[in-house]
Amino acid sequence: MSRKPYVREVSKTRWFLRQPRYMRYMMREVTCLSIGAYALVLVLGIKRLSEGRAAYEGFLQALASPGGILFHLVVLAFALYHTASWFNVTPKAMPVQIGESFVSGGVIVGAHYGAWIVISLAVLLLAGAF
Amino acid sequence: MSERRVSLEVLRYDPETDSEPRFQRYPVPYHEEWVVLDALNYIKDHLDTTLSYRWSCHMAVCGSCGMMVNGEPVLACKAFLRDYPDEIRVEPLLHFPIERDLVTVIDDFMAKLARVKPYLIPARDEPASAAERRQTPAELKRFKQYTLCINCMLCYAACPEYGLMPEFLGPAAIALAHRYNRDSRDAGRDERQEIIAANEGVWDCSFVGACSEVCPKHVDPAGALQQVKIASTVDWYKEHLMPWVKK
Amino acid sequence: MAKSNKPVVWGLFAAGGTVTAFIMPALVLLVLLAAFGRVPDILTYEKLHAFAAQWWGKAVLLGIIFLALWHAAHRLRITLHDVGVRADATVAVAVYAVAAVASVAAAFYLLRI
Numbered sequence: 225m226s227r228k229p230y231v232r233e234v235s236k237t238r239w240f241l242r243q244p245r246y247m248r249y250m251m252r253e254v255t256c257l258s259i260g261a262y263a264l265v266l267v268l269g270i271k272r273l274s275e276g277r278a279a280y281e282g283f284l285q286a287l288a289s290p291g292g293i294l295f296h297l298v299v300l301a302f303a304l305y306h307t308a309s310w311f312n313v314t315p316k317a318m319p320v321q322i323g324e325s326f327v328s329g330g331v332i333v334g335a336h337y338g339a340w341i342v343i344s345l346a347v348l349l350l351a352g353a354f
Numbered sequence: 355m356s357e358r359r360v361s362l363e364v365l366r367y368d369p370e371t372d373s374e375p376r377f378q379r380y381p382v383p384y385h386e387e388w389v390v391l392d393a394l395n396y397i398k399d400h401l402d403t404t405l406s407y408r409w410s411c412h413m414a415v416c417g418s419c420g421m422m423v424n425g426e427p428v429l430a431c432k433a434f435l436r437d438y439p440d441e442i443r444v445e446p447l448l449h450f451p452i453e454r455d456l457v458t459v460i461d462d463f464m465a466k467l468a469r470v471k472p473y474l475i476p477a478r479d480e481p482a483s484a485a486e487r488r489q490t491p492a493e494l495k496r497f498k499q500y501t502l503c504i505n506c507m508l509c510y511a512a513c514p515e516y517g518l519m520p521e522f523l524g525p526a527a528i529a530l531a532h533r534y535n536r537d538s539r540d541a542g543r544d545e546r547q548e549i550i551a552a553n554e555g556v557w558d559c560s561f562v563g564a565c566s567e568v569c570p571k572h573v574d575p576a577g578a579l580q581q582v583k584i585a586s587t588v589d590w591y592k593e594h595l596m597p598w599v600k601k
Numbered sequence: 602m603a604k605s606n607k608p609v610v611w612g613l614f615a616a617g618g619t620v621t622a623f624i625m626p627a628l629v630l631l632v633l634l635a636a637f638g639r640v641p642d643i644l645t646y647e648k649l650h651a652f653a654a655q656w657w658g659k660a661v662l663l664g665i666i667f668l669a670l671w672h673a674a675h676r677l678r679i680t681l682h683d684v685g686v687r688a689d690a691t692v693a694v695a696v697y698a699v700a701a702v703a704s705v706a707a708a709f710y711l712l713r714i
Contacts, residue, residue: 249562253676255676259673260700273650274711325495347624353639552605
């Protein structure tokens with residue numbers, strides 16, 4: 225009896241196409257592209273702001289172009305996906321045990337969503353969006 | 355009654371004659387209460403005695419019969435035929451070398467399991483004669499879910515990062531280390547951190563979460579690994595920014 | 602094996618992920634409102650300039666930008682590895698450098714306000 229184990233190759237570049245759960249994972253991971261892009265746009269906005277009124281208002285106008293609006297809609301969609309995917313796993317990373325029992329995951333996730341809504345409303349309110 | 359048949363497409367590999375695996379199709383009678391393991395046993399008993407696979411308890415306790423059924427890592431004893439279409443493809447657990455047919459080489463996992471010291475390590479100053487080490491129900495509950503792991507390796511077959519980086523310590527081993535770290539009777543965390551807080555330890559995990567989704571015992575290795583990451587990060591800052599703080 | 606230094610990059614990634622999860626949608630919504638012509642107060646030149654002129658306004662803006670950039674950089678590093686880019690060390694230097702340089706640029710512009 226000779227041993228000759230057979231090693232199956234796993235695709236290093238397309239493994240995530242194999243299962244929906246891997247696709248969901250990759251979807252979560254690529255939210256980083258829009259978050260990074262948006263952060264870079266914020267840097268650009270601050271640059272324009274530091275260059276004076278004309279530069280800043282030109283920047284705002286550029287954002288109001290169809291391309292700018294499309295960019296922000298895409299970023300908003302990915303940002304929301306990031307928020308949901310981040311909050312939904314919080315009970316795994318930060319379980320809370322009170323006495324003997326663990327606080328149910330739904331409560332921890334719910335608390336995050338609740339805080340998120342409060343913070344978002346506060347930001348919008350303080351920013352004078354209403 | 356059981357005129358219905360299902361077709362099992364089973365991966366075959368004979369190291370003595372085959373250069374690579376192939377699939378062999380077996381018609382198997384369908385029974386409402388049969389699991390894939392029953393179908394494999396039927397094949398072994400009635401159709402082909404050469405088929406090799408591991409199994410023992412037939413009740414999701416021993417963790418021997420993990421395999422890929424239609425691409426998903428499952429325990430063959432827990433995978434009911436009634437939950438599958440009439441074409442069922444059975445393969446050995448992914449990410450492990452194939453020894454023969456559905457039998458995998460599990461040396462890598464066994465070695466990793468031993469490395470994380472999955473046993474109680476008492477404090478140095480604790481006398482060996484202190485036989486009774488009491489624990490409250492709350493202290494037990496802190497780690498109890500991780501004790502349910504049966505080392506079936508489904509999580510390793512589900513983890514794409516293990517597939518990409520074979521040196522990764524992996525879900526079950528780290529979750530088990532976490533189990534002992536959370537045990538009030540244990541004082542071995544520092545020793546285990548040397549292993550699980552290394553690059554090939556918890557840091558190869560990217561939190562895909564598949565390990566927890568496939569676990570047949572509802573352990574949550576993905577959660578354990580994220581908790582280890584957070585604790586290791588706190589450790590790092592303590593060690594580097596506050597070296598005067600004694601652990 | 603030795604303990605990893607990944608906690609440094611991961612800790613910032615996790616902090617960035619949390620901060621962006623909480624405020625990114627609201628921030629994008631503010632800009633969208635502006636894009637649709639209903640410019641929120643804070644995005645008018647006077648208000649934003651006054652906000653960024655205070656030290657704590659600078660700190661808030663820089664903090665958000667740095668953490669968001671770092672979060673994105675770290676996740677991109679992992680994702681590139683996931684899609685088969687094996688030069689992790691090179692990728693790491695590149696993505697963290699972009700995050701760092703852009704953050705320094707942001708700090709530079711903020712200090713000129």
